[in-house]
Amino acid sequence: PQCDHQDLVRYLEDRFACVEACEDCVRACARRQGPAGSDDAARLHLACADVCDATSRLLGEQTDQADRDERHVRAQVEWCRDVCLQCAALCDPGPASDTCAQACRRCARACEDFLAALG
Template identity: 50%
Template sequence: MEDRFACAQACADCARSSALRASMMDPGGPKKRESARRSGILCAEVCEATCHVLSRQPAQDERTVRAQVEWCRDVCLECAEAFDGCPGAEAAARKCRDCAQACEDFIATLG
């Protein structure tokens, strides 16, 4: 249960950080920034959805939980890569990587 909470907390932190970073990027700006902005928005949405899944009762279908957490991990890693090279996005990229690691740790506890 502790791993579930740690993963949910990392997802919440990543969602806030990604949404904030995405909102600071200029829509329609240079290609790299626009890609990072879109990735940040998606990451925030997926992390928030993952928080909701993890906060439900433990009697959930394990396959569904695993799929959601794996998706979150993958999106977070993609977002971190998109944020790399964007000035001022280092902290957001780190939050994404922290979340991906928390997801990976939680997946390891599943049967």
Template identity: 50%
Template sequence: MTSTTSEQELFRFLEDRFACAQSCAECARAGALRASLVDPDGPKEQELVRRKGVLCAEVCDATCRMLSEQSGLDEAGMRVQLEWCRDVCLECADVFDDHPGAQGSAKSCRECAQACMDFMATLR
């Protein structure tokens, strides 16, 4: 991290990632539950929501772990991880937008993507 990237910015970013991961995991669980019941959207739609939610939660979690555990990580590596997290969050938000009841998770994913961009801006 650069001198312009404070610990407070990192902690705020990690809190945002954790909240997004929780939201996506919850949406994935809800999608799996609905898929196990008779659902008018069909199992393909539910499976896509479940897969994207799980992927987003895992990427957010991996990003948190990498940033919190790698004190000597170079900024290029951090930037790649942040870009990946941003891209997955935006893809997940697009899938959630089309799923009834998942709008809150879509919003969390977009906020997560924005936080990734904001955090990248603090890097050199």
């Protein structure tokens, strides 16, 4: 189906918002130090930062060939959203983790918005 100008603008805005949220999440997770002895938490923060970084790079590189790569883009953004939600849930218990949890939730929302723009 043909998309109109407003659809294209929304798609680009949502893609940019997702990239920006991913980059914020990378910074927050990189700064976040898990509780002592929490190897799982540290691994999840690193994984979240890595997935967000890969997602922002993928979306930043997308051109007009997006249709060809839509399945790959969709899978990457869904993965990013899911990892961010897991990371936010892990961060929620402690007030020191609030910045990280908020960044992860913002990123998950931006991913969801972008997926909606994909249709």
